[in-house]
Amino acid sequence: AQSVTQLGSHVSVSEGALVLLRCNYSSSVPPYLFWYVQYPNQGLQLLLKYTTGATLVKGINGFEAEFKKSETSFHLTKPSAHMSDAAEYFCAVSGPARDMRFGAGTRLTVKP
Amino acid sequence: DTAVSQTPKYLVTQMGNDKSIKCEQNLGHDTMYWYKQDSKKFLKIMFSYNNKELIINETVPNRFSPKSPDKAHLNLHINSLELGDSAVYFCASRGVGDEQFFGPGTRLTVL
Numbered sequence: 001a002q003s004v005t006q007l008g009s010h011v012s013v014s015e016g017a018l019v020l021l022r023c024n025y026s027s028s029v030p031p032y033l034f035w036y037v038q039y040p041n042q043g044l045q046l047l048l049k050y051t052t053g054a055t056l057v058k059g060i061n062g063f064e065a066e067f068k069k070s071e072t073s074f075h076l077t078k079p080s081a082h083m084s085d086a087a088e089y090f091c092a093v094s095g096p097a098r099d100m101r102f103g104a105g106t107r108l109t110v111k112p
Numbered sequence: 113d114t115a116v117s118q119t120p121k122y123l124v125t126q127m128g129n130d131k132s133i134k135c136e137q138n139l140g141h142d143t144m145y146w147y148k149q150d151s152k153k154f155l156k157i158m159f160s161y162n163n164k165e166l167i168i169n170e171t172v173p174n175r176f177s178p179k180s181p182d183k184a185h186l187n188l189h190i191n192s193l194e195l196g197d198s199a200v201y202f203c204a205s206r207g208v209g210d211e212q213f214f215g216p217g218t219r220l221t222v223l
Contacts, residue, residue: 032210038153043116043202043214051209088153094210098143099168102155 002027002095006103014111019063019078021106023091026072032094033074035065038105039087047089050074061085086110115139118203118215125193126223133188133218135203141213143167143206144186146178148199149217155202161186190220198222 007022025031032051036044048059055067065076074091091103116137125131137144145168146158159178160168166178175191186203203215 034211036214041217043216044155044204044212045214046211049209049211090155097168098206098210099145099157099160100210100212101157105153105155107153 002029002031002093002101004033004091004093004101004103006089006091006106008106009104010107010109012109012111013081015083016080019076019081019085019108021076021089021091021108023065023074023076023103024072025074025091025093027093027095029096033065033067034092034094034100035059035063035074035076036090036092036102037061037087038090044090047076081108081110083110083112116203116205116213116215118201118218120218121216122219122221124221124223127193127195129193130189130191131193131220132190133201133203133220135186135188135215137184137203137205137213137215139205139207139213141205141207142183144180144183145204145206145212146186146188147202147204149202150199159186159188193220193222195222 004025034049035047048057050057050067058064092100119134143162161180163183164180177189179187200217204212
Protein backbone atom coordinates (compact mmCIF):
# COMPACT_ATOMS: atom_id res chain seq x y z
CA ALA A 1 0.00 0.00 0.00
CA GLN A 2 1.16 3.51 -0.67
CA SER A 3 1.69 6.20 1.96
CA VAL A 4 3.42 9.52 2.49
CA THR A 5 5.15 11.06 5.47
CA GLN A 6 5.52 14.80 5.79
CA LEU A 7 8.38 15.80 8.04
CA GLY A 8 7.43 18.74 10.20
CA SER A 9 3.85 19.63 10.99
CA HIS A 10 4.76 23.31 11.13
CA VAL A 11 7.40 25.26 9.20
CA SER A 12 8.06 28.95 9.77
CA VAL A 13 10.13 31.12 7.41
CA SER A 14 10.76 34.81 6.92
CA GLU A 15 9.42 36.60 3.91
CA GLY A 16 11.95 36.25 1.09
CA ALA A 17 13.55 33.12 2.56
CA LEU A 18 13.70 29.70 0.99
CA VAL A 19 10.72 27.43 1.57
CA LEU A 20 11.43 23.70 1.95
CA LEU A 21 8.64 21.28 2.83
CA ARG A 22 9.64 17.65 3.11
CA CYS A 23 7.77 14.60 1.88
CA ASN A 24 8.80 10.96 1.75
CA TYR A 25 6.69 8.30 0.13
CA SER A 26 6.23 4.57 0.17
CA SER A 27 4.76 2.79 -2.83
CA SER A 28 4.84 -0.73 -4.25
CA VAL A 29 4.60 0.61 -7.81
CA PRO A 30 6.01 3.68 -9.56
CA PRO A 31 4.12 6.44 -7.83
CA TYR A 32 2.25 9.46 -9.00
CA LEU A 33 3.05 12.24 -6.50
CA PHE A 34 1.24 15.47 -5.78
CA TRP A 35 1.44 18.61 -3.68
CA TYR A 36 -1.73 20.41 -2.74
CA VAL A 37 -2.24 23.70 -0.91
CA GLN A 38 -5.15 24.56 1.35
CA TYR A 39 -5.82 28.17 2.29
CA PRO A 40 -7.97 28.82 5.37
CA ASN A 41 -11.60 27.78 4.95
CA GLN A 42 -11.03 26.59 1.41
CA GLY A 43 -10.69 23.31 -0.45
CA LEU A 44 -7.44 21.81 -1.70
CA GLN A 45 -5.79 23.22 -4.80
CA LEU A 46 -3.21 21.35 -6.86
CA LEU A 47 0.26 22.95 -6.81
CA LEU A 48 2.09 20.41 -8.94
CA LYS A 49 2.31 16.74 -9.77
CA TYR A 50 4.83 14.14 -10.88
CA THR A 51 3.72 11.23 -13.03
CA THR A 52 6.58 10.22 -15.34
CA GLY A 53 9.40 11.93 -17.19
CA ALA A 54 11.31 14.93 -15.86
CA THR A 55 11.98 14.56 -12.16
CA LEU A 56 11.99 18.31 -11.47
CA VAL A 57 8.42 19.50 -11.63
CA LYS A 58 7.36 23.13 -11.70
CA GLY A 59 4.02 24.22 -10.36
CA ILE A 60 1.97 27.30 -9.74
CA ASN A 61 2.99 30.28 -7.59
CA GLY A 62 6.72 29.63 -8.10
CA PHE A 63 6.78 26.24 -6.36
CA GLU A 64 8.70 23.24 -7.61
CA ALA A 65 9.42 19.72 -6.41
CA GLU A 66 11.98 17.08 -7.29
CA PHE A 67 11.23 13.38 -7.45
CA LYS A 68 14.16 11.39 -6.06
CA LYS A 69 13.55 7.69 -6.38
CA SER A 70 16.72 6.69 -4.51
CA GLU A 71 15.62 8.75 -1.51
CA THR A 72 11.87 8.07 -1.95
CA SER A 73 11.37 11.81 -1.58
CA PHE A 74 9.33 14.55 -3.22
CA HIS A 75 10.25 17.74 -1.38
CA LEU A 76 8.55 21.03 -2.22
CA THR A 77 10.59 24.22 -2.57
CA LYS A 78 10.18 27.87 -3.38
CA PRO A 79 13.19 30.19 -3.58
CA SER A 80 11.55 33.20 -1.94
CA ALA A 81 8.57 33.03 0.40
CA HIS A 82 5.74 35.50 0.13
CA MET A 83 3.20 36.34 2.81
CA SER A 84 0.48 34.89 0.59
CA ASP A 85 2.18 31.46 0.74
CA ALA A 86 1.00 30.96 4.33
CA ALA A 87 -1.27 27.92 4.19
CA GLU A 88 -1.47 24.18 4.84
CA TYR A 89 0.43 22.00 2.37
CA PHE A 90 -0.32 18.36 1.67
CA CYS A 91 1.81 15.79 -0.09
CA ALA A 92 -0.08 12.87 -1.66
CA VAL A 93 0.62 9.65 -3.51
CA SER A 94 -1.57 7.75 -5.95
CA GLY A 95 -1.06 4.03 -6.23
CA PRO A 96 -2.23 1.00 -8.17
CA ALA A 97 -5.88 1.40 -7.20
CA ARG A 98 -5.63 5.06 -8.28
CA ASP A 99 -6.85 6.25 -4.89
CA MET A 100 -4.92 9.05 -3.25
CA ARG A 101 -3.32 8.94 0.18
CA PHE A 102 -2.44 12.20 1.84
CA GLY A 103 0.23 13.12 4.33
CA ALA A 104 -0.69 14.75 7.62
CA GLY A 105 -0.02 18.21 6.24
CA THR A 106 2.53 20.95 6.99
CA ARG A 107 1.43 24.38 8.08
CA LEU A 108 3.62 27.09 6.55
CA THR A 109 3.87 30.38 8.40
CA VAL A 110 5.59 33.35 6.75
CA LYS A 111 6.91 36.08 9.03
CA PRO A 112 7.26 39.67 7.78
CA ASP B 113 -17.92 28.02 -13.62
CA THR B 114 -17.37 26.04 -10.44
CA ALA B 115 -15.77 22.68 -11.22
CA VAL B 116 -16.75 20.83 -8.02
CA SER B 117 -19.48 22.32 -5.86
CA GLN B 118 -20.88 21.27 -2.50
CA THR B 119 -23.94 22.29 -0.55
CA PRO B 120 -24.31 23.40 2.12
CA LYS B 121 -21.06 25.12 3.06
CA TYR B 122 -21.95 25.06 6.75
CA LEU B 123 -24.19 22.61 8.57
CA VAL B 124 -25.00 22.87 12.27
CA THR B 125 -27.26 20.23 13.75
CA GLN B 126 -28.14 18.31 16.89
CA MET B 127 -26.94 14.85 17.83
CA GLY B 128 -29.20 12.13 16.52
CA ASN B 129 -30.38 14.03 13.46
CA ASP B 130 -30.03 12.85 9.86
CA LYS B 131 -28.42 15.16 7.29
CA SER B 132 -27.22 15.13 3.70
CA ILE B 133 -24.43 16.90 1.84
CA LYS B 134 -24.64 17.27 -1.92
CA CYS B 135 -21.79 17.32 -4.43
CA GLU B 136 -21.77 18.03 -8.14
CA GLN B 137 -18.93 18.17 -10.67
CA ASN B 138 -19.10 19.59 -14.18
CA LEU B 139 -15.74 18.25 -15.34
CA GLY B 140 -17.05 15.09 -16.98
CA HIS B 141 -15.01 12.87 -14.65
CA ASP B 142 -16.04 9.29 -13.96
CA THR B 143 -14.69 8.97 -10.41
CA MET B 144 -15.71 10.95 -7.35
CA TYR B 145 -14.69 10.81 -3.69
CA TRP B 146 -15.70 11.85 -0.20
CA TYR B 147 -13.02 12.81 2.31
CA LYS B 148 -13.25 13.75 5.98
CA GLN B 149 -10.84 16.35 7.39
CA ASP B 150 -10.60 16.41 11.16
CA SER B 151 -9.66 19.29 13.45
CA LYS B 152 -5.95 18.47 13.01
CA LYS B 153 -6.32 18.83 9.22
CA PHE B 154 -5.83 15.10 8.62
CA LEU B 155 -7.55 14.03 5.38
CA LYS B 156 -9.09 10.58 5.31
CA ILE B 157 -10.75 9.02 2.29
CA MET B 158 -14.23 7.70 3.01
CA PHE B 159 -15.73 6.57 -0.29
CA SER B 160 -14.97 6.42 -3.97
CA TYR B 161 -17.47 6.00 -6.80
CA ASN B 162 -16.69 5.25 -10.42
CA ASN B 163 -19.53 5.93 -12.84
CA LYS B 164 -22.16 5.41 -10.12
CA GLU B 165 -20.51 2.23 -8.76
CA LEU B 166 -18.96 2.07 -5.28
CA ILE B 167 -15.22 1.38 -5.56
CA ILE B 168 -13.73 2.25 -2.18
CA ASN B 169 -15.47 2.01 1.14
CA GLU B 170 -13.00 2.64 3.91
CA THR B 171 -13.72 1.79 7.51
CA VAL B 172 -16.61 4.17 7.91
CA PRO B 173 -19.64 3.61 10.17
CA ASN B 174 -22.64 2.40 8.23
CA ARG B 175 -24.46 5.53 9.39
CA PHE B 176 -22.70 7.12 6.41
CA SER B 177 -24.22 6.23 3.06
CA PRO B 178 -23.11 7.68 -0.25
CA LYS B 179 -25.54 7.93 -3.13
CA SER B 180 -24.64 8.57 -6.76
CA PRO B 181 -27.69 9.27 -8.95
CA ASP B 182 -25.42 9.89 -11.95
CA LYS B 183 -21.70 10.22 -12.54
CA ALA B 184 -21.79 14.00 -12.01
CA HIS B 185 -23.29 13.77 -8.52
CA LEU B 186 -22.18 12.09 -5.30
CA ASN B 187 -24.19 12.84 -2.20
CA LEU B 188 -23.42 11.86 1.37
CA HIS B 189 -26.18 10.99 3.81
CA ILE B 190 -25.44 10.67 7.51
CA ASN B 191 -27.86 9.06 9.94
CA SER B 192 -27.98 9.49 13.71
CA LEU B 193 -25.28 12.14 13.84
CA GLU B 194 -22.74 11.95 16.65
CA LEU B 195 -20.42 14.55 18.17
CA GLY B 196 -17.42 12.81 16.55
CA ASP B 197 -18.87 13.40 13.10
CA SER B 198 -18.02 17.09 13.42
CA ALA B 199 -15.45 17.78 10.70
CA VAL B 200 -15.04 19.30 7.27
CA TYR B 201 -16.20 17.01 4.47
CA PHE B 202 -14.72 17.38 1.01
CA CYS B 203 -15.96 16.03 -2.25
CA ALA B 204 -13.47 15.51 -5.11
CA SER B 205 -13.40 14.17 -8.63
CA ARG B 206 -10.51 12.52 -10.43
CA GLY B 207 -9.13 13.64 -13.75
CA VAL B 208 -6.43 12.50 -16.13
CA GLY B 209 -3.17 11.52 -14.42
CA ASP B 210 -5.01 10.85 -11.14
CA GLU B 211 -5.18 14.56 -10.27
CA GLN B 212 -8.12 15.26 -7.97
CA PHE B 213 -10.24 18.39 -7.99
CA PHE B 214 -11.73 19.35 -4.65
CA GLY B 215 -14.90 21.10 -3.68
CA PRO B 216 -14.89 23.97 -1.16
CA GLY B 217 -15.86 21.71 1.73
CA THR B 218 -18.82 21.43 4.08
CA ARG B 219 -18.16 22.23 7.73
CA LEU B 220 -20.40 19.99 9.83
CA THR B 221 -20.89 20.84 13.49
CA VAL B 222 -22.83 18.44 15.66
CA LEU B 223 -24.06 19.88 18.97
